[in-house]
Amino acid sequence: MRRVVVTGIGMITSVGLDKESSFKAIVNAECGIKSICSFDTTNHSVKIAGVVTDFDPETVMNPKDVKKADRFIHLGLKAAKEAMQDAKFESYDGDSFGISSAAGIGGLPSIESASVICREKGPRRISPFFIPSALINMLGGFVSIEYGIKGPNLSSVTACAAGTHAISEATKTIMVGGASKMLVVGAESAICEIGIGGFAAMKALSTRNDEPLKSSRPFDAGRDGFVMGEGAGALVLEIYEDAVARGAHIYGEIIGFGESGDANHITTPAPEGEGAKRAMKAALKMANIDKVDYINAHGTSTKYNDWYETMAIKSVFKDSIPPVSSTKGQIGHCLGAAGAIEAAISLMAIRDGVLPPTINQEEKDPDCDLDYIPNVARKVKVDIVMSNSFGFGGTNGSIIFKRV
Numbered sequence: 001m002r003r004v005v006v007t008g009i010g011m012i013t014s015v016g017l018d019k020e021s022s023f024k025a026i027v028n029a030e031c032g033i034k035s036i037c038s039f040d041t042t043n044h045s046v047k048i049a050g051v052v053t054d055f056d057p058e059t060v061m062n063p064k065d066v067k068k069a070d071r072f073i074h075l076g077l078k079a080a081k082e083a084m085q086d087a088k089f090e091s092y093d094g095d096s097f098g099i100s101s102a103a104g105i106g107g108l109p110s111i112e113s114a115s116v117i118c119r120e121k122g123p124r125r126i127s128p129f130f131i132p133s134a135l136i137n138m139l140g141g142f143v144s145i146e147y148g149i150k151g152p153n154l155s156s157v158t159a160c161a162a163g164t165h166a167i168s169e170a171t172k173t174i175m176v177g178g179a180s181k182m183l184v185v186g187a188e189s190a191i192c193e194i195g196i197g198g199f200a201a202m203k204a205l206s207t208r209n210d211e212p213l214k215s216s217r218p219f220d221a222g223r224d225g226f227v228m229g230e231g232a233g234a235l236v237l238e239i240y241e242d243a244v245a246r247g248a249h250i251y252g253e254i255i256g257f258g259e260s261g262d263a264n265h266i267t268t269p270a271p272e273g274e275g276a277k278r279a280m281k282a283a284l285k286m287a288n289i290d291k292v293d294y295i296n297a298h299g300t301s302t303k304y305n306d307w308y309e310t311m312a313i314k315s316v317f318k319d320s321i322p323p324v325s326s327t328k329g330q331i332g333h334c335l336g337a338a339g340a341i342e343a344a345i346s347l348m349a350i351r352d353g354v355l356p357p358t359i360n361q362e363e364k365d366p367d368c369d370l371d372y373i374p375n376v377a378r379k380v381k382v383d384i385v386m387s388n389s390f391g392f393g394g395t396n397g398s399i400i401f402k403r404v
Helices: 019-027 071-087 108-121 130-134 138-147 159-175 193-201 240-245 271-287 303-317 335-352
Strands: 004-012 033-035 048-050 097-102 153-156 181-188 231-239 252-261 294-296 384-391 395-402
Touching: 004 019, 004 071, 004 159, 004 240, 004 335, 019 335, 071 138, 071 181, 071 231, 071 335, 097 138, 097 159, 097 335, 108 130, 108 193, 130 138, 138 153, 138 181, 153 159, 159 181, 159 231, 159 252, 159 335, 159 384, 159 395, 181 335, 231 240, 231 335, 252 271, 271 303, 271 384, 271 395, 294 335, 303 384, 335 384, 335 395
Parallel strands: 097 153, 097 181, 294 384
Antiparallel strands: 004 231, 004 252, 033 048, 181 231, 252 395, 384 395
């Protein structure tokens, strides 16, 4: 099968409006979690999130079109634009260029707003742009229109594993000859009343409202839930030989990916991370390796995810467990965009030879006893990185990148 490499990266997070500023802040252990100001949180038990600030959607869309798209699409377009510019194409064949988009929830703010309008003012007052603004696959639709991408137009909607699955789907498409290039875009923006309220009702979110910078604390004994984040990540994938022929900068090669299902519980991971373990093993088998230099963990800062992911990593790697970190302490959990953002972080870790830290590591959890790169980044050459993503419904994905 064809070799697939990454030649462009884009990212927007709560700590930076582009890939360089985001990665620098993440490595420097900066935190973008803050009090929510986009709606009145008086009656909410959770009042914090990893919010993207100072972003103007008119920088990536015609002002007249902004209202036609939900915020997750705005963020996705921003990341896609950066990735396409980073890939430095002089030209490309749009017919053999595809897109693989991802979101876990999509246009939830638009759904919330339209529901209120329908109830209070009647159905005739609903905007004709409501449906296309909220559809998850419309992220790929808007981006494909922007860049004349006419190849396969795919969309992954697998909760918090969506971003990683979108990369896998794009890689498969190139490997089997369905396209020569693929743009992967994962985006999410669900920080609205119903989004925060819904996850809070599940007791999934941290309520450390008075200490937002310390609220997301993956693998720490004091963790009390995840913190919602928003943002987007984008990758340009292409055939290795094509990238070499045009002199493109190659961030890394995708050498393995694995997917699995828990068939266990709608929200709680399978005991001992059994599903996560199978996804990681499948990725290693495809890559024909048994070791990696670093794992960017799913690491949500919830009790069972952190515990079971730790157990799964131990089971898979046994006596060769690599350093592990979760960057959700810095930017929150970006749901369907998490896998795409964390893939970008993983590739930049290879590029710069630095492992981002797990921040807010203050008290060891006896059940989480790996090397999580606590609080301070680590300079070390990195050749092979695994990135994990797991979602509600028991859907799992792992992907492996290698330096070329």
